[in-house]
Each structure stands twice: as structure tokens, then as C-alpha cells.
Amino acid sequence: MKIVDQQLRIVIVDDEAPARSRLRDLLGDCGQKMPLTVVGEAADGRTALELLNSQPADVVLLDIRMPEMDGIEFAEHLRKLPDPPTVIFTTAYDAYAIKAFELHAVDYLVKPIRLGRLFDALNRVRQFTPLRLDVLQQMKPEPRSHLSVQERGRVHLIPLKDIIYLKAELKYVTIRTEQREYLIEESLTRLEEEFTERFLRIHRNCLVGRPFVTGFERVTNGNGEGHWVVTLTGVVEKLAVSRRQQHVVREFGGHS
């Protein structure tokens, strides 16, 4: 049992099949000198997170440039796992990321990866300091493609394009998709800054996904005072537009 515990459990994430097979070969070579096992591999971030939710790992060898979700963003979501694995980035050529790695002493390997470099990196893996969120955010100025939440030891990815609205409640933000709601611990203001293109602020505590807006309606309460509400596809509820944000009704005008 003890030997199994000591084995370094490794997951390979790269969108190119030959790159994965090359890493498998090299890890096989390393395996002759140190106890390690490849517990899985994935071609994209979503699949990789699915895998890591059910299969704990010590090390993730992570390609930076991948379709849909790049390695930097994936590493951000990965931090939410209960026992996050150590990340070693791999890249063929990514001047911007490499500069940032050097600056923040983040470990990385350049492709084609040399056996010796990989072996050294794996040997030092226990001493690695966890990746800091602010460093990852600096390295990736573009908005994320997904939000993530931790629930019962698993990390769920919510594609940005599925989010109907974001609503701040006390210290949490509720994410609403057609299927269900999630709670995340992020600030609504920061989310608004990150995703200006995607969301429309209709209230101090509410952002709605622009493509989901179907129209605005005028509602009058008992006292004869009226206010606007927004109607959305995917949900029946109508969300109030605050007096301060009334200008969005005009800007969105034309919809009925």
C-alpha cells in the first residue's frame, strides 16, 4: 500500500494526440527511475476536469494553447479542487506566457520536451508552491470562457454562454442557467468588468446575459408607481430594472 501512496499520479492534458503520446513515452522512461503512474489523459480542459473530479492526481502536465479553454484558465478552475494537483505547464512557443512564467517563477517545460528536464521537474514537484490566482489572472488578460463552482468536492464548469443571469445575494453570486442555479464566491462588480461584452447591468445586484434578453415590460404596483422588468428566454421569472439603470430599456429598444 505504501508504495502505491508514494507513486506520483500524473494526468496529461494536451489537444494534440502526438504530444500526449510523446509525454507518455517520456514518462515511461522516467518511470524506470522514480515511481510514477499516468492515471489519465485528456484533449481539452472540460474533459480533463471531469477526469480529475473522479480521479485524484498529484501532477497535471498542461498544454497552454488549447481550443475552447486554454491551459491558464484551466489552471484557475483547477485550484478549486479539494486537493489541487501541481501544474507543470507545457508549451511549444508562447512568448507572452513564458515571460510571465519567468517573472513569477512558475515551472514550465518547452516542447519538444527533453527527458532530463521532465525528470527534474517531476523530482521537484513536491516543493512547488501552489499557483497564485492573481498571477494566473495576470497571465490571461482575456475573459474566461467558463465559470466554476465547487460542490461536494467536485468542480463544475459553467460555460459562459449558458448563463442567463448573475445575481448578487449577500456574499454570494447566484448563477442561473436554464437547468439550475449555482452559488459562487466572486464579486459582481469584478464579473461585470471581466464580461462587459456579455452581460448587461439592469440593477445594482443583477447582470443579465445579453443574448437572453427578449424584451422589457412596464409593471405598475398598487400605488400606481411603475417600473420596468426584463423578460428572458429560458426562465419564466422577470427581473426588475432599477430606476438608475432605466437607460438600458431605451438602448435595447425595438424589442417587444
Added chain:
Amino acid sequence: MGSYPKKARIILEFREAPKHMPSINQNTDPIVLPNFRNLGVMLRVLLMANGMVLAAALIKAASLETMGRQIVEISTLFQPILLICLLALAAVSPALQKISYPSGILMVLALVAMTTLFVCRYGESLLNEADGMARPLILALGAAGAIVGYFNMRSRLLSPALTIARLQALQARIRPHFLFNSINAVLSLIRSEPRRAEIALEDLAELFRVLMQDNRQLGPLPREITLCRQYLDLEQLRLGERLRVEWHVENMPADALVPPLVLQPVIENAVYHGIEPAIEPGTLSIGVYRKGNELHAVVKNPVRKQGRHHSGNKMAIANIRERLALHFDAEASLTNTVTESTYHVHIVMPYVTTAAS
């Protein structure tokens, strides 16, 4: 030799081909007369000559009101001479390219003088001045001299070190991302499929040979197509199922000459922007065909919205536009259009063959 894979043999054959390739490029070191059959050259001559007519009219006319009449007066004699000269030059242009530059200039001036004398002689009714043929002759020769001088200056500006350096700098550009990923892919094959690794390395070597060679002369179209296929084979190695390619080159004229690397960078762009940023497979469509005197090349790829892939595209397109202009002047064009789902690049070049010159 017998054990070489089929593809390798094709490469060898193409390597022999360019030996007898003629020089079509107007921008090689010694200054040569412009190709008078080129639309851009004709247009420049027409514009300059008529500019001179305007200037002459402005100087001669007593007032701006009478300028219109002056233009008509000058034109009646001048335009026929100009048009006949242009036609004659287009007719003898291939012959002019074969003789030395100074004798070429003399031939052009002689042709202009003869045309002027001819028009003056047989178009007497057009002449309304008493001083006979001397004045039109001097003016026509002056105009011709100015235009020939302009082309001399233009080719001096375009041809030497400056342009060569610029072209080579642009051509040396290959995405390091592609290079290192390809080498990585080849490394992954060495243990399991050494045969495939060999072919991939040969493809890579061939690609770099073309990138590094002197690419100022036009090259055979089939060689460019082979190069594109080798490049795509390498990309296929990395991207596997994600990259699908449709070729429509059945009707391409095999004798056509094109600037080397006119198509490969377009295809590289299409892969980089249209295939790599998506998980699901995408199809590239590449078509080459001839339409009358034009050679058309069309590359289509799916539009992908996400990702951090944006820089570099404009540079590659601008590079090809610039090279097309250097080779063909106004006769070639590159247009790119984006629709909801597809990105199109359409290149039109004059259909030039080995036999034509």
C-alpha cells in the same frame, strides 16, 4: 531509390524542374524595360501622358475658361499618337525584353518618333499649326523620355537590396508555434512509427528548403500545391481528425507559374484561425482553377470566434498582397471576405506559363 516512399520521389522530380525556368520577374537586379503588356504599366503610361496634356493645356491657355478647348486641341493630335504607341509597344514588348536596356530605350524612342511622324503626315487635317512636324516630334519624344525615366526610377526603387531584403524578411517568417509543435509530433512517432516519422521529417525539410531559398522568381504551380500538401500532412499529424481538407485542383493548369509561397501562408492562416481554436473538426477547402487569362485560388475555412488567435493574420495577408504587386502590379489581387460561418481568401493572378515568354 526504389525503397523511397512515393511522395519523396515526387519531391525529387520537382526539384529538377526549375532549372529551365525563365526569368519573368521584372525586379531582378539589372534594370529592364517594363512589360508593356501589363495592365498596371499601361495605366501608368496613360495617366502620366494625360497628366502632361493637362499641364500643357494649363500653360498654353489664356484663361481657365479656354483650357477645355486647349485640351481638345492638344488631344486630337496627342491621343492617337499615345494609343498607337501603346498598342505598338504591347505588340513588341517580348522582343524588347530580349535586347539590352539602352537599345530598348532607343527602340522605344524610335517607335514614338515614327508614330508621331506617321500621325502628323497622314493626319494633316488634325494639325492646325504652321510649324509642321518638328514641335509635335520634340514634345512626343520629351513625353516618352519622361515616362521611360519614370519607369527607370521606379524599378530602381523597387528592385535592389531594399525589396529583396524586405521579401526575404517576410518569407523567413514561419510560426515558431508550428515548427516546435511539428518537431514534437515527429518525435512522438519515432518509437512507434519510424516510417511515418521519416516522411514527416522529409516534409518538414522540404518546407524549410522552400522557405529559405531565393524566392524572387516565379515557380511552377504544381510545386506550390505539393508544398501545401506537405504542409497540411504535417498539420494533419498534429491535429488528426480535427483537420479535414477538400482539394479542388483537378482543373488547375499544370503549366502555370506563380510566386513561390503564394498559397502556403494562406493555408497556414486558415489552419491557425479556422481549425486549431475548436475542438470539433473543421473543413478547409482549397480550389485552384483557370478562367481565361486569369489564375484563381480560393481558400475557405470555418470562422471560430473564441480564443486568443488574432495577431499575425493581417501581416500574412499584407505580405502576399505586396508580393503579388511586385510580381504582377495591378493585374493580381487578393480579397478576403468573412461571412457568418466562413472565411474566404480569393487570389487572382494573371495566367503566366513557361511557354508565354
